[in-house]
Amino acid sequence: MQQLDFTSLLKQYNLKATPQRIIFLKELMDAGHLSIEELESRVKSVIPTISTATIYKNINSMVQKGLLNEVKLPGVKTKYEITKYKHAHFFCKSCQKVFDIKVDTSCIYQEIDKEFSIDEIDVSVQGICRECLKDDKKVS
Amino acid sequence: MQQLDFTSLLKQYNLKATPQRIIFLKELMDAGHLSIEELESRVKSVIPTISTATIYKNINSMVQKGLLNEVKLPGVKTKYEITKYKHAHFFCKSCQKVFDIKVDTSCIYQEIDKEFSIDEIDVSVQGICRECLKDDKKVS
DNA sequence: CTGACTGCAAACGTTTTGCACGGTA
DNA sequence: TACCGTGCAAAACGTTTGCAGTCAG
Numbered sequence: 001m002q003q004l005d006f007t008s009l010l011k012q013y014n015l016k017a018t019p020q021r022i023i024f025l026k027e028l029m030d031a032g033h034l035s036i037e038e039l040e041s042r043v044k045s046v047i048p049t050i051s052t053a054t055i056y057k058n059i060n061s062m063v064q065k066g067l068l069n070e071v072k073l074p075g076v077k078t079k080y081e082i083t084k085y086k087h088a089h090f091f092c093k094s095c096q097k098v099f100d101i102k103v104d105t106s107c108i109y110q111e112i113d114k115e116f117s118i119d120e121i122d123v124s125v126q127g128i129c130r131e132c133l134k135d136d137k138k139v140s
Numbered sequence: 141m142q143q144l145d146f147t148s149l150l151k152q153y154n155l156k157a158t159p160q161r162i163i164f165l166k167e168l169m170d171a172g173h174l175s176i177e178e179l180e181s182r183v184k185s186v187i188p189t190i191s192t193a194t195i196y197k198n199i200n201s202m203v204q205k206g207l208l209n210e211v212k213l214p215g216v217k218t219k220y221e222i223t224k225y226k227h228a229h230f231f232c233k234s235c236q237k238v239f240d241i242k243v244d245t246s247c248i249y250q251e252i253d254k255e256f257s258i259d260e261i262d263v264s265v266q267g268i269c270r271e272c273l274k275d276d277k278k279v280s
Numbered sequence: 281c282t283g284a285c286t287g288c289a290a291a292c293g294t295t296t297t298g299c300a301c302g303g304t305a
Numbered sequence: 306t307a308c309c310g311t312g313c314a315a316a317a318c319g320t321t322t323g324c325a326g327t328c329a330g
Binding site: 070072073074075088090092093099101102103104106107108110111115117118119120121122123124125126127128129130133 | 210212213214215228230232233239241242243244245246247248250251252255256257258259260261262263264265266267268269270273
């Protein structure tokens with residue numbers, strides 16, 4: 001995705017397209033999922049003069065407008081991703097990476113929609129990714 | 141559950157049964173799921189002299205030993221519950237209460253266990269609980 | 281009796297705020 | 306030009322730490 005796309009993406013969400021925000025989104029797009037800490041260090045390596053306050057202000061405004069999505073996973077700091085189609089997350093306990101996965105939640109609906117009115121279902125899975133499974137074999 | 145049960149529960153997890161910890165667990169058992177803030181205010185209403193540091197130290201040691209479980213839900217502060225059988229959570233957007241629910245995750249396994257080695261699946265559902273649905277009808 | 285737990289206060293890291301300046305639309 | 310966004314510094318939070326005294330086992 002080029003810079004122009006981030007510009008129009010920001011405008012779609014009623015946010016001004018500043019250089020800081022474009023780098024911000026670029027880093028998030030490249031990495032997929034980043035904690036505030038990770039995002040800050042990545043953005044600062046591109047724009048060393050950016051202030052921490054700006055990082056926070058942008059995360060908050062983008063989450064509030066719906067451009068970013070908060071990803072809460074067990075035992076890990078909250079991460080952020082650019083909002084896209086609804087999906088689940090896989091967290092690899094070995095490499096600590098987060099993967100987007102597609103899951104079928106039909107079996108979950110069937111169990112509980114008698115008792116509750118369901119708006120949304122969030123699924124997160126933990127385990128070992130294929131890449132780390134391969135590495136394990138090499139080591140052992 | 142009586143006080144004696146909390147005492148033995150703490151001992152099972154190699155934690156000394158102090159009065160602070162017993163109240164701590166009692167409040168969590170009554171409420172089901174509490175944030176640090178909520179837990180602190182409830183415990184302080186029983187033992188006003190308890191210090192915030194003790195609250196934090198106990199949460200950390202109990203989570204580390206496995207007596208408590210961290211519950212991360214979208215858009216809400218992290219809550220804690222006494223560890224029990226594996227279950228999912230339902231969060232009511234109206235009354236803000238958390239309910240324990242039983243879900244069948246078989247359909248999720250089938251989709252992704254070709255690509256990943258799965259250790260655990262977490263499911264959280266948001267919507268409106270039956271009680272709030274009833275209240276809505278009364279109002280409208 | 282000993283090690284673990286508590287309470288206090290200070291320290292620390294993270295997030296927010298206010299304000300003057302600068303840049304986008 | 307009119308706002309919105311940025312950067313800085315200070316303030317406000319939330320959480321952790323060190324230590325002396327206390328208590329459970």
